[in-house]
Amino acid sequence: MPVRLDYRMIENYVEPGARVLDLGCGDGALLEDLIERMGVDGCGIDTDLKQVQKCIARGVPVYHGDMLEGMAMFDDGRFDCVVLSQTLQQTLKPHLVVREMLRVGRRAVISFPNFGHWKVRLQLLLRGRIPVTRVHPYKWYDTPNIHLLTVRDFLRLCGELHLEVIERIFVTPDYRRLPGFLANLLASMAIFVVEKKAPG
Numbered sequence: 001m002p003v004r005l006d007y008r009m010i011e012n013y014v015e016p017g018a019r020v021l022d023l024g025c026g027d028g029a030l031l032e033d034l035i036e037r038m039g040v041d042g043c044g045i046d047t048d049l050k051q052v053q054k055c056i057a058r059g060v061p062v063y064h065g066d067m068l069e070g071m072a073m074f075d076d077g078r079f080d081c082v083v084l085s086q087t088l089q090q091t092l093k094p095h096l097v098v099r100e101m102l103r104v105g106r107r108a109v110i111s112f113p114n115f116g117h118w119k120v121r122l123q124l125l126l127r128g129r130i131p132v133t134r135v136h137p138y139k140w141y142d143t144p145n146i147h148l149l150t151v152r153d154f155l156r157l158c159g160e161l162h163l164e165v166i167e168r169i170f171v172t173p174d175y176r177r178l179p180g181f182l183a184n185l186l187a188s189m190a191i192f193v194v195e196k197k198a199p200g
Contacts, residue, residue, distance in 0.1 A: 005175045006111055006189065007033065010083060013109050013167065013193045014038065018080040021045070021105060023067045023097070024087030028055035035060070045070035068093065071100045079105040086189070088112045090144045099161055102196050107166070111191040114170075116150030116184045133188075151184040158194060167193040 007030045014020060016038045022031045025044025028051075034040045043061040046052050055062035063070045082105035084097070089112055091097045101108040119133050132139060149157075151170070158165055170178040170187035178187050 004029070006085065006171075006191065009169055009171075009175075009191055010085060010109050010111065011038070013107070014040065014081050014083075016040070019078065021071075021074070021079045021082045023071075023082065023084045023101070024090070025055060025060070025062060026051050028058045028060035028062065030083065030085065031055070031060045032058045067091070067097060068100060071104050074104045076103055077106060081105055081107045081109060084108065084110045086111050086113060089115075089147050089149060091147065094147050094149075095157060095161065098157065098163075098194075102161075102163065102194070106195065108194050109191065110154075110194065111189060112149060112154065114151050114184070114187045114190050115148040116152065117188050118185050121185075151187060151190050154190065154192060158192075162197050163194045164197045165192060165194055167191075 010030070011034060014034060018040050020031070020034055020040045020042040022042065022044040025031055025046050028044055031042045031044050035042050043063065044055055045063045045065065045067045046055070047064070047066060049064060052062050052064040082101040084101065088094050088097065088110055098108065098110070123129070123133070138144070168180060169191040170180065170183035171189050172178060172186065173188045183190065
C-alpha cells in the first residue's frame, strides 16, 4: 500500500536511526515505513483498539490508550522526534499535548487541516452551516474534530508555549506547496516542525 504523501513530507524531518514516537499512529503505516526505510527506533500511541491491532500485525510497537497518559510513562527527552499527524484537532487538550510532546521529545512534527482555508470560509459565509469539504469531510454531529484551528491559531500557540518554528510547510488538497504568506487562506493542510526555544 502506498504511503500517504503527507507522511513522505513528515519523513523529511526524521533523521535515520532516530527514536520516534507517533501519536495517534492509526494503523502504524508511517512508523512501519520509518522503521523499514530509515531504521528508526519507533513506537506509537492510539486509542482505537482496531488500529492498535493493525499496528501489532505490522510488527509496530504500540501503546493502546490516551496520548497524554501514554507520554506520561516516558522520561524527559526520551525521543528525538515526536510526530502528531492530522490529529491535533481531535485531542481534548491540544496545548497540553504539544507541551508534553516537547517534554518527551527534542523535536515535534505536527500536521493539521487548516480550518482557515477559503472553501471552508466561503461555505460558512454563504450557507451558514459547518462546512463539509475534502479536508473536513464530516458533518458537525459525527466529526472527530473538536478543536478546529487555522495556521494563525497554531502560530499563536507556538508563541504562547515559547516554541521555535524550525520549518513550516503549507499544501493544497493535491499536495502542491504554497508560499507562507498565502497559507492561512489557501492551505488545506499545514506541517510544522517545532522545538523548544533555547534559554536566553
